[in-house]
Amino acid sequence: MSLTLKIFATCFVCIHLPLIATIAYLSFDDEPRAKGILVLLTGATLLGTVCCLVILNLYLRPLRAMASALSAHQAGGPGWKGMHGGRRDEIGILSDAITSMTLEIGSTVRKLSQQALSDDLTGLGNxxxxxxxxxxxxxxxxxxxxxxxxxxxxxxxxxxxxxxxxxxxxxxxxxxxxxxxxxxxxxxxxxxxxxxxxxxxxxxxxxxxxxxxxxxxxxxxxxxxxxxxxxxxxxxxxxxxxxxxxxxxxxxxxxxxxxxxxxxxxxxxxxxxxxxxxxxxxxxxxxxxxxx
Missing domain, CATH: 3.30.70.270 (Reverse transcriptase/Diguanylate cyclase domain)
Incomplete structure (x- = not known):
């Protein structure tokens, strides 16, 4: 189950539970006014659900892009460059931390690779x-x-x-x-x-x-x-x-x-x-x- 669906399910149950209970109650009421309110609440719930999914998808898109970039980097693809756009939220903080660690690790790996193939005393290859x-x-x-x-x-x-x-x-x-x-x-x-x-x-x-x-x-x-x-x-x-x-x-x-x-x-x-x-x-x- 994806993180988007987990967050959505949590939000939906916690926030919409009273609304769902109201809809369930009105569904047993035969009054015309109750039926109208039921239709209105059901439509609003469906619309809110769609909006919630769309917004969550937009919020989490940078996180998915970050995960894909890291996977490609680990597989030997383009070097990790971090997420741009000046984000100041938790995703931006996470991206900056990952970028810093990735660059540091990359620099260390390059140094170790160079040391493994060169002679420290003369600077020539080994x-x-x-x-x-x-x-x-x-x-x-x-x-x-x-x-x-x-x-x-x-x-x-x-x-x-x-x-x-x-x-x-x-x-x-x-x-x-x-x-x-x-x-x-x-x-x-x-x-x-x-x-x-x-x-x-x-x-x-x-x-x-x-x-x-x-x-x-x-x-x-x-x-x-x-x-x-x-x-x-x-x-x-x-x-x-x-x-x-x-x-x-x-x-x-x-x-x-x-x-x-x-x-x-x-x-x-x-x-x-x-x-x-x-x-x-x-x-x-x-x-x-x-x-x-």
């Missing part, structure tokens, strides 16, 4: 966000036939920085790396903190050679960072670059880039090495020294 974006870029590369390059980089001697200068210096190195990545990449490139002192770059429409050049630009920018108490050149990183056409799985791409990264570490750190292409011999396109 591994979960990166995986989602990389999957999208792999699908685009597969459709377009254009190359996609992925770069893994790991800060050199990061444990030594923490041990010698403290964790604040380590956090500063990570933050500085994030700033370098933001300032060195193209607007459509993707950067994320992969975990610990490791970062990942996703470079759409970028060949292996182009990806290597971008990685080298980032590597040299890191060398130029000055951050107390570290000297210039105190922050360096090793890079592994691989190219994919979109036919590989994510873990295969990361595996090839990771192999190149470890090869860069083994070769002396602070350098960029290309990963071998799928199906090629391990020596092909594998190693590039700093001066290449």
């Amino acid at each position: 591994r979960r966000w990166l995986t989602e974006r990389l999957q999208e870029e792999i699908a685009k590369a597969a459709r377009s036939g254009k190359p996609l390059s992925v770069v893994l980089l790991d800060l050199d001697n990061f444990k030594t920085i923490n041990d010698r200068h403290g964790h604040d210096a380590g956090d500063g190195a990570l933050t500085a790396t994030g700033e370098v990545l933001k300032g060195s990449l193209r607007s459509f490139d993707i950067a994320a903190r992969f975990g610990g002192e490791e970062f990942c770059l996703v470079l759409p429409e970028t060949s292996l050679e182009e990806g290597w050049r971008i990685a080298e630009r980032v590597r040299k920018a890191l060398e130029d960072v000055r951050m107390e108490p570290l000297p210039r050149g105190g922050i360096t990183a090793s890079f592994g670059v691989c190219e994919t056409s979109g036919e590989e799985q994510i873990h295969d791409i990361f595996k090839r880039a990771d192999e190149a990264l470890y090869a860069a570490k083994a070769a002396g750190r602070n350098r960029t090495i290309r990963a071998r292409m799928p199906g090629s011999l391990p020596e092909e396109h594998c190693e590039t020294n700093v001066e290449d």
Whole structure:
């Protein structure tokens, strides 16, 4: 039973009960005058009933609209904007309260969503966000036939920085790396903190050679960072670059880039090495020294 009918039934019974009793009494009176009064009262009652329903419907229409808007909002429809019109009655107060709570909840949800997909220290995306974006870029590369390059980089001697200068210096190195990545990449490139002192770059429409050049630009920018108490050149990183056409799985791409990264570490750190292409011999396109 709807709220309108409940309110109407309550009003009708409470207000019209004396009138209904009078009509019932007159219906047993055979006097012509009584019959006329009976007709008049019956017509007035019916008219009052219709007017009551219409007015109640108008009064409660904003409440029904509010309920529909909230249902649509919960189902992922348009954002809740509240009821307008400057109402100062109970419905207006209720609408303002719901609007305030909905906006606050929405803001909290957005903050939590952002925190769930971003790294607080560097401001970059986190591994979960990166995986989602990389999957999208792999699908685009597969459709377009254009190359996609992925770069893994790991800060050199990061444990030594923490041990010698403290964790604040380590956090500063990570933050500085994030700033370098933001300032060195193209607007459509993707950067994320992969975990610990490791970062990942996703470079759409970028060949292996182009990806290597971008990685080298980032590597040299890191060398130029000055951050107390570290000297210039105190922050360096090793890079592994691989190219994919979109036919590989994510873990295969990361595996090839990771192999190149470890090869860069083994070769002396602070350098960029290309990963071998799928199906090629391990020596092909594998190693590039700093001066290449």
